[in-house]
Amino acid sequence: MARRLLPAALAAAAVAGALACVAPADAAVATANLAPSSAQGITIYGAGYGHGRGMSQYGAQGAAKKGLSSAKIVAFYYPGTTLAAKGNPTLRVRLSAIDNGHFTLVPTTGATVSGVVATAGNGTKVSLPARAKWHVARSGANYVVQEPVTATTWRTTYTLRAPVTFSGPSALRVAYSKAKTDCRGGGSVTFAGSLQAAVSDNASRFLARMPIDTYLRGVVASEMPSSWAPAALQAQTIAARTYATAKITASRYYDVIDTQANQCWDGQTSETAATDAAIKATAGKVLTVNGKPISAEFSSSNGGFTAPGGVGYLVSKADPYTSPTVWTKVVSPSALAALDGPLGLTTVTSVKVIKRSGGGRWGGRADAVQLIGTKAGGKAATASMTATSFRVKLDLKSNYLGFTQ
Template sequence: MRSCLRSGVSLLAALLLGAGGASALEVRVLVASAPQLTVRVPPSPASVTGLPGAVSAGALPSVTLPTQAWTVGVTGTGAAAQLTLNGQATGSGTLYLPPGAGRTVEIAGRTYRGGVHLRAEKGAVQGVNVVDIEDYLRGVVPAEMPASWPAAALQAQAVIARTYVAARVNPAAPYDTCATQSCQVYAGTQAEKPATDAAIAATRAQVVAFGSKAASTYFSSDSGGFTASSAEVWGTEVPYLTARPDPFSAGGPRARWRLEVPLPQVQAVAAQYGVKVGTLSSVTVTRLSASGRPAEILLVGASGASRLGGAKAGGFIRSLGASGTRVTLAGLNPLVIEGSGAGHGVGLSQYGALGLARAGYDHLHVLGFYYPGTVLGTLSAPAAQLPASLVPALSPALSPALASPVLASGPALPVPDPLTVPLARAGTRVE
């Protein structure tokens, strides 16, 4: 029993240490991190390149592993940290199973296309899915936008998702992006839908570009009728992320909302933002941004007054539980927050994209409206794909250094005229 287990671990380690052919453009997504991870690999022929005394590259044997689970752990600390497979040391702090044609891999209970890079990091095992960018999008677009929405909206979401991750490819980092809302949601194969697959295929390699680089394609659920500028939300001015009226978002489920916050909660949130004025007696907006969002909030208490400005004003509103920051404030106990929209409001509004699509605009007009001054770019892969750091030194395989994706700029994106939107359509509730 022990002999069979040892052979199985050695064989998996050899496969993980080997290098394989890269696909068109691969991205690395951190999908799990824990003291132990379970990895399952379905049956798939693979070349063994890491076994002791392996034959020459021209005559590598091929084996097929049965579907089974391996528990990947970590032992040691710092530079001495190494991964374990089913409790047995591998002698390396990083293991790699390359993507293969049609390959899927289950990491911590979720199935992904492509391969997996496992690495020891601060006492934990990081599972990084290495996947073709188009396959990656198949697990992103339906996780970020309902697959039942019109094709133009789905295609716009596909383009900005592709642009977002292309801009984050960083050969010097251990991974390019994460799988949560902190980056963009990536749910693997279980999220895939025919409609979103079609939208991804229809826009293959398309990205939003500005100045020969991938644009910062921020998006939120609903602009509340007026997009926010990057400067007012994050303090950084970006030419194409400006504040402007957005009639296309009218009618979303969060177009109008109301929230009542008890005074003790307001007091606690204020303290989190460094406000030390004693018991609050009033909370008022004293200055608005160009998009109508609070740019300064005055908090008056028994022992003084304090102001929250810029990004802190919006952060304070969100910390109170508001779904968006285009709001008015009234009262105190409770503090009544009435608002419109959901999310930060910068860049594309998803409900606005839905409104544009229902008004008959294609995805290029959607992108042109929310990222004015940008152009349509085409993404292509460099010859080199996987960074050498993905392969431990003991592996006989060679991998070229990862280069950034190549972007070719194209025509300017068209901008729809909001005045052409029928009023009835603009005010219709959309789901």
């Protein structure tokens, strides 16, 4: 995963409530990076939500409330970058929910799908007659385009060589063969652009193609509440446009994925007047280093200190715009013992962070964690793992964490 997003399905107030736990007194926070286990387990204290690299979305909102412009916000979170105009290139968005599946074109308005032109890989063009719906599925190196016979059966009307591009009307509505469970999710997506049915790795793949600023209309409100300050929405737009522009490549069949693996894209479901205005206000603007778009990572909250990203524009530093709120989670002894996998720890006597990034509370974000305990029969054992694995397995909000003393 490239980054951790602000959960699109949560309202801003709900996310804020999840982060705004009461911080313990300093004396109750472990500074030796060691937490003894007990019958009740251990309490983990952490800050932020997500990886913490690049822009903090809550920080962007905080900075906007203090009067910073979007240009100043992105300059703070991506130091050493230049804000440049890169136009409005076409982007290919992989519809991940229906990888190796199929789809149905359904009406966006009215009772029929009309005005669609299907162009095959060998140049053959077919204007699809108006129908209640059209079903598209792979057949070897081809795609069959089928019209309904009954509510549950189809008749093949056209067989077209892959890749097949569907275009024509002002918008397409694509009903998925399998529901999308990431981001806003759902069984369909509506967007302005064309749809390509391709074959890659001997599997059916489907790509929504559109100008990048059209793509952003389905991204920005999925990544940040549209009720937030205009400068924050503009900063989010610049970061999202930059991230997507940097992903454009000829080395694979798609540029970006429509999930948190890259950034959430939900088509017209996520379009709002406020986020459309932010896109228009920042049209074409991306962040560059030496003329090239950067990987503009962002996360929900960095907990008051940004995380290092291994490049000059993703630095570790205090963030005065993001509240350093702290969350807590109690982890049982059995949950700790289950973390080590095949080693077979039955009892964990201590948990220790053995490597940190530096900077901020607790000596910085955890990079590596060590579990010390015993196996069956009482034999001493030690298991080490990355902090990312530790965080994911325990469903922690971030790896910016410490332990009780």
